[in-house]
Amino acid sequence: MMPAMDYPQRAVAVDLGGTRFRVAVGNGSGELEWRSSQFTRVERGLQAVLKHLYETIDEALAASGPNRAGGIAIAAPGPLDPETGVIFNPPNMPGWDRVPMKQLFEDRYGLPVQVVNDANLAAVGEHRFGAGRGLRNIVYVTVSTGIGGGVIVNNQLLLGGRGFAGEIGHMTVDMRGERCACGNIGCLEWLASGTSIARQARQRLASGIHSTLERFPLQEITAAKVAEMAYGGDTLAEGLLRGAGVALGVGMVNLAHLFNPERIILGGGVSLNAGPILWDALQTTVRSRTMPSSRKGLDIVQAALGDDAGLLGGVALMTRAVAKAA
Ligand SMILES: [Zn+2]
Structure with a gap:
């Protein structure tokens, strides 16, 4: 083992x-x-794909010069076991x-390697370097095609018994609702992912509800198009965004009651681009439903690191891990 100072x-x-896969060299x-x-x-x-990854990591290590990077963190889609670093058949x-x-x-590589769920690692990134900087307890939620996140309790990522915490x-936000792809x-x-907003729009149009969304072929309707039409005054689109905001708000209420975070950080394309219609519905729901004790000192903010949250989380994890091992 190398001496600590190395x-x-x-x-x-x-x-x-x-x-795309992305590889970066970062510092503490x-x-x-x-x-x-x-x-x-x-x-x-x-x-x-592994060969291509190896070649790119070789380049990264070469680029990091004589003062080489001291560990590798991999943000991967779940399910995976963060302890053994084994990936189990991600859908994509x-x-x-x-x-x-x-x-x-x-x-x-002969270096320490950690493999972590990508949304969990983004939570670590936002906590260490982004919108959660300096706080001990945060929850990060990313809303894009799916919804994922991570919970930081007392500066530690909550993994759970087998590494699947933070799903x-x-x-459940609607106990009498429809069945999700996961089985629950x-x-x-x-109810609130980008995929879901688009699916609900297609369902309503197919059922005969009129909307400016009718100008698009059904298969071309996305959450982004729904948002665009909502801000153009379309009633159906506006209702869908507001509904997603309420569902997200109910989720935030549950998170506030469970973890008493100082901050809930929302990232992902949908939450960042859906604007005040979704955001206001979310905030109103949280304000009107959260117990006063859990609401005190809680704020809900947008993520700060964008697509780099996972990479920066990996850097945060490994630079700390390497420092600790030293
Ligand atoms: Zn589900």
Whole structure:
């Protein structure tokens, strides 16, 4: 083992979410010093994608110079086991079943490697370097095609017994609601994700409700189009955004009661782009339903780090882990 002073305060972070994978070198001050973004093209198969990842990480380590990065953090779509670093067949990564990422990357690089759920790692990023900086208890919620997040309790990411804590999108907000893709009923994700807003718009149009959304073919309706029409005065679109805001607000009330966070941070494309209609419905719901004791000192704010939250969370995790190991 290297002496403590040889551990650099820099790490490589990898984000496997989305159609591109991203690799960065960052330091303990939250600066990304080098970055690369590559099309993942999962259809090439596991081995080809791994080879491409290795080549990009090789480049990152070379770019990090003689004072090399001292660890690798991988933000991956779940389900995964953060302790063993094994990925279990994420829906958007066919063929990635029981992939021992931590072991593969540790064997290849001889560096400590951590594999963490991407939304959990984004929570760590926002906590350490973003909108949750300096606070001990926060909840991060990302609303995009799905809804995910992470809970930081007393400066620690809450993992749970097997690493699946913080499935914020699958808390029930409507006990008599529809069945979610996960098997539960009335999940927040089923009611308020971008996918859900678009699905509800298509359902209402198919049932004969009139709306300016009728000018688009059904399959082209997205949450972004619903938002655009809502701000153009469309009643259906406005109602859908408000409904998503109320569902998110109910979710926030539950989070406030469970974890008593000092701040709830909302990220993801939908929450950032849906504007005041969704945001006002959310805030009104939280104000009118949260117990006064849990509401005191709680604020709900937008995320600060955008798409880099996961990468910066990885850097935060590894620079701290490396420092601690030293
Ligand atoms: Zn669900």
